[in-house]
Amino acid sequence: MKLWKKVAVASTTLLAAVALTACGSSSNSSSSTSSSKSGAVKGSVSLWVDTTQVPFYKTIVKNFNKKYPDVKVKLTQSPNGSSNAKTDVGKDPAKAADVFEVPNDQLGQMAEAGYINPLSPTAEKTVKANNTATSVKGVTWKDKMYAFPFAEQAQTLYYNKSKLTADDVKSWDTLTSKGVVATDFTVPYNFYPIFLSAGTYLYGKDGETLKGTNANSQEGVNALKWFAEQKANKGVMQTSNALNQLKSGHAQAIIDGPWDAANLKKILGDNFAVAPYPTIKLGGEEKQMQAFLGIEAFAVNSHTDTKNQKAAAALAEFITNKQSQLIVYEQSGQIPTDKATQASSKVANDPVAQAVMAMAKPGFSTLMPKMLQMATFWDAATPLINGAYTGSIKESQYSAKLETFVQRISKAN
Amino acid sequence: MFKRKDKKPPKATYREVWAKGGLASKLSFFLMGVSSLKNRQWVRGIAYLAVEIGFIVWLAFTGVSALSLLTTLGAIKKKQVVFDKAEGVYITKLPDNSVTILLFGVLAVLLIVAMVFLYVTNLRATKSLYIANRDGEHVESNMEQLKSLFDTRLHTTLMTIPIIGILAFTVLPTLYMISMAFTNYDAKHSIGFSWTGFQAFGNVLTGDLAGTFFPVLGWTLVWAVCATATTFFFGVLLAMLIESKGIKFKGVWRTIFVIVYAVPQFVSLLMMAQFLDLQGPLNNILLNWGWIAHPINFIGASASPLVARITVIVVNMWIGIPVSMLISTAIIQNLPQDQIEAAKIDGANALQVFRSITFPQILFVMAPSLIQQFIGNINNFNVIFLLTGGQPMNNNYVGAGDTDLLVTWLYNLVFGQTQRYNASAVLGILIFILSAVFSLFAYRRTNAFKEG
Amino acid sequence: MKSYKAQRRLSLVFRYLLLTLLAVVWLVPIVWIVLASFSYNDTGFVSTFWPEQFTIQNYIGIFTSSQFPFLYWLRNTFVVAVISMVLSTFVTISVAYALSRLRFRFRKPFLQIALVLGMFPGFMSMIALYYILKSFNMLNLGGLILVYVGGAGLGFYIAKGFFDTIPRSMDEAAIIDGATRWQVFIHIGLPMSRPMIVYTALMAFIGPWIDFIFSGIILSSSGNPKTYTIAYGLYNMLHSTKGSSTTYFTQFIAGCVVIAIPITILFVVMQKFYVNGITAGADKG
Incomplete structure (x- = not known):
């Protein structure tokens, strides 16, 4: 038995090394090279993906089984979608899938709660070698990686190019003077990054410092002032259904994520256009409007039987490799994190991918922190931003409100 | 009326049974059912004995450990991440799962209570057997006992299965919930948690949740009063309108209104939320007709709290009036007409008749169901959850919005971002206390709980 | 006597009107739900009462x-x-x-x-x-x-x-x-x-x-x-x-x-x- 295990370890390290070199050198068919060696990974694992993604993950799992014929994979849809991974897994970790999709901002809490396992050193190496630095940082929590990244998400600006030109959308002021942006100020995911544009940090520069939030400053007040200005701005429309407003022509631009891109193309037809966020005027200065950068990743459940752990890790690694990322991109338009895939002609020529990749650069976006306090953060940021927008928080209260906000999200326990 | 014939045997104390009873009686104090067996009541005797043996076996194998674990909710509270060199992967050594420990601990306590209950019935049976033997009375035979299950003991037959169902699916979960309120079960202690006494109560009543709890409690009460009163009052009016003289096709009219109630709420309310949206059909219609210059934000996340609260009450009328209309219709049809006739002869107009005769009578008949509706509205999850989801946002609240009721806030605390299970258990208990206080005096008056 | 009759008729008409109005108010959202189920829409939100485009594709x-x-x-x-x-x-x-x-x-x-x-x-x-x-x-x-x-x-x-x-x-x-x-x-x-x-x-x-x-x-x-x-x-x-x-x-x-x-x-x-x-x-x- 022990000998067998040694063989297994040896073969996987070998495999990882082979995969590493393969990915680095060639651009195609990287995964099939070492199929004979990997028979040692055995087990049965379950996999959760979003409902609508089940069909193409079936293909990916088939590919996986070509390489690992001894791993039985049970592919099902997750109960409430990957954006609710924390609650779905938290309900009963033992019943949750062995491998599941999770957005990176939930990783910290899941790691602390003990729901997920860190990546093995070999896996870390592979991931680091293949994926962009930001995405690697996105899945790293307290110096350990907790998930295999496969897609990056940042909201971009989608607009109707028959009404707005590419120059119009470069600054928020021209954009909203020439057209109407439909958006939702009650979603902090959309608008908290304005604070970051203004020059504040959320949980410090590294996003892991509990006391690192400095929104309780003049910069923070500037951000709140900007929200208040938008209420009077005729070119900004508060709506819970931006898509519909875009379609009906009441709005000419929206901010949205790549997950809606396919639908947007259908709605706008030939007039579809996409661009990175514009610049905005904050405290008298023109600054880049920022977005939250999210990394979608697959994590391995810590409740998985020890004997299946390796199979689970192998599965998570495989379904986030170059080949799988390309399938995911083709089928659902999610922007890959794999460096080679990003550079491939298909992705590089896609305007949506270009815009998202532009937004992923530093200065355009900030990684969503993975702090445990993020749960409180979302709850607290929503009424703050919305209150400033609607005017229910007066300018005189800004400092006090920001102070309570920062204190609330900086509590250790 | 069903009283047993008055031939109650002379009493005997358990002391007497113990002192003077035979070996079987004595043994029955330890081995349930022995005296039944001795008296050839085989079924009962074997059942008792089997239950006891089963209980002892359970106690020995899992019961004791379940109970002892209950005191600490598991020894290991912290997880540990270790590197498994052989497999080349990290393994997490998980804390003891307090959720299941607590659940099975509560179950064990419940089983012990049930056992004590059975033991008492066993003693009682032993005593009556002792008395029957002592006084030379007829001892029930095996067959007689079985037959009595369909006659004098019919209640046992009818109630056993339902009671087991209630114990398993209502009592056990409720006890579990109550005990959760005394732990630190939250997002930070989601697998291994421990007893913390009244700390969670402190959080809700004086701690960080107090600023949310009291305003939400206030709105919950306002909502319950308004929702109950509006649906009742307008339901009665609608019923009288349909029942009034000269209106034809009363059944059709009633059905039109009932349709609204009949459509499943998760359909009608979810759609209603869209209907009332800032850019929804209602605003579009009103704008097109020129009735309003700007769209009204009825229930959106940035709506004005007052508008949103009025809107949910109005929408609740839309859902609730048909039901109370149906009930009032039935009552109106059965109202004694003589008083009304007499009043009319005396020259009272319709309004006076309504105010002094019809309405008080309806109110009198409907009082008990109104109280039930009030309690129901305190816990009216669907209307708020599906319609507004608690919005609009309130920047002074923690995890709740302006239209959130205690019960939807409770739901948010469990299934929302923050997962504060213990706090929500506290809320559950407080909601219970609230309902209990309100119905304490009320239910005593209702017929259903009076001695028939 | 006549005026009494006229008054009663007026009251009946009024009551019928009121009832009809209420019935319309009650049924409008329901009718809209049914109409929406026949509308062509890919934005996740139906903003009009009358569908812009009918379909049974849903x-x-x-x-x-x-x-x-x-x-x-x-x-x-x-x-x-x-x-x-x-x-x-x-x-x-x-x-x-x-x-x-x-x-x-x-x-x-x-x-x-x-x-x-x-x-x-x-x-x-x-x-x-x-x-x-x-x-x-x-x-x-x-x-x-x-x-x-x-x-x-x-x-x-x-x-x-x-x-x-x-x-x-x-x-x-x-x-x-x-x-x-x-x-x-x-x-x-x-x-x-x-x-x-x-x-x-x-x-x-x-x-x-x-x-x-x-x-x-x-x-x-x-x-x-x-x-x-x-x-x-x-x-x-x-x-x-x-x-x-x-x-x-x-x-x-x-x-x-x-x-x-x-x-x-x-x-x-x-x-x-x-x-x-x-x-x-x-x-x-």
């Missing part, structure tokens, strides 16, 4: 969708509804009858405990229910039925109120004639409570069609949409997928309309029983 889509197996949901819900209807009715009627017509030692304590239990909000117990069912490996439709039936024992109030109104003298006469209480229950109690049984049964039948919370907690972990019930399946359709859910929105409405129709018809048919049930308990005030 209905075709919902019945042929592979990701959302609507027909399985219908079948599952029907099976759950029928079984839980039979069992729940049996449980509820038994309890109500025993509490109303029989006298035994634990009757009063039981009534009081039942009252207390009913006042705890149910959400917290869902976590416990989940683990109870899990330990019996019953996180499936069977477990869902158990939950529905398990709760039925506490839903006896209306039926008990009804039994309370049946004069007890009949039972006594039958007992004096030598009938057992079981015979009284079967031959007198049950036949007389037929409307009550119909009411209880219909309510139990409708329950599974509209419950999206319990079914969600219990069924979601299977991850297999073919095992969902209709209410949770439809609810899940809207909430499980980021982005693409907007494209399914009108299909969701169509699915809702499909199940709302039979439930509405059932309810309209049984409104009489409903009223009888509610008022029976209160009649004696």
